[in-house]
Amino acid sequence: MLSKRIFETDFRTALDGELQRRDMTIKELADISGIPLATLYKISSGVVDVRLSTIKKIVAVLEPELPAFVAVIAAKFLLDELEGHEITIRDRVYRIRGYTANSIEECIIASVMAEKEGAAGIICAPILASMVEKIVDIPVAIMKPKAATVIDALDAVARRIGA
Numbered sequence: 001m002l003s004k005r006i007f008e009t010d011f012r013t014a015l016d017g018e019l020q021r022r023d024m025t026i027k028e029l030a031d032i033s034g035i036p037l038a039t040l041y042k043i044s045s046g047v048v049d050v051r052l053s054t055i056k057k058i059v060a061v062l063e064p065e066l067p068a069f070v071a072v073i074a075a076k077f078l079l080d081e082l083e084g085h086e087i088t089i090r091d092r093v094y095r096i097r098g099y100t101a102n103s104i105e106e107c108i109i110a111s112v113m114a115e116k117e118g119a120a121g122i123i124c125a126p127i128l129a130s131m132v133e134k135i136v137d138i139p140v141a142i143m144k145p146k147a148a149t150v151i152d153a154l155d156a157v158a159r160r161i162g163a
Helices: 002-008 011-021 026-033 037-045 052-062 076-082 104-116 126-135 147-161
Strands: 069-074 086-089 092-100 121-124 140-142
Touching: 011 037, 011 052, 026 037, 026 052, 069 076, 069 104, 076 092, 092 104, 104 121, 104 126, 121 126, 126 140
Parallel strands: 069 092, 069 121, 121 140
Antiparallel strands: 086 092
């Protein structure tokens, strides 16, 4: 991601690397961003310091803002019912994106992936939440089963043991 690499190296190096990664030329960037080609050549050659407004334009083109989403880490059967839904919170729409996990290891991997992919927050099982909170820097909430869900599970167990 360009916006992160800018702070790890100098802007010129980060921009060159991002253009190479995207197989994009400076001219193509100029056409898309509306920044004069001469300005981009000066930036890429290190002749001028980059203005903040120019950095913002470049980042907006190379990292378009994706719709906000909340990650739900759960078993596939639950995600099938949730995937693609949207929820509005405080006048902002969030998509729900599911991350299938069937083990603690998969939950850890899913939480890191969700954060890396730009999740605004993560929802997971209570047993995982405290661990996930230590790994990621985004809000984590738990899924609390309703009493009816627990009673249904108790009924299933009772039928299996012959009660």
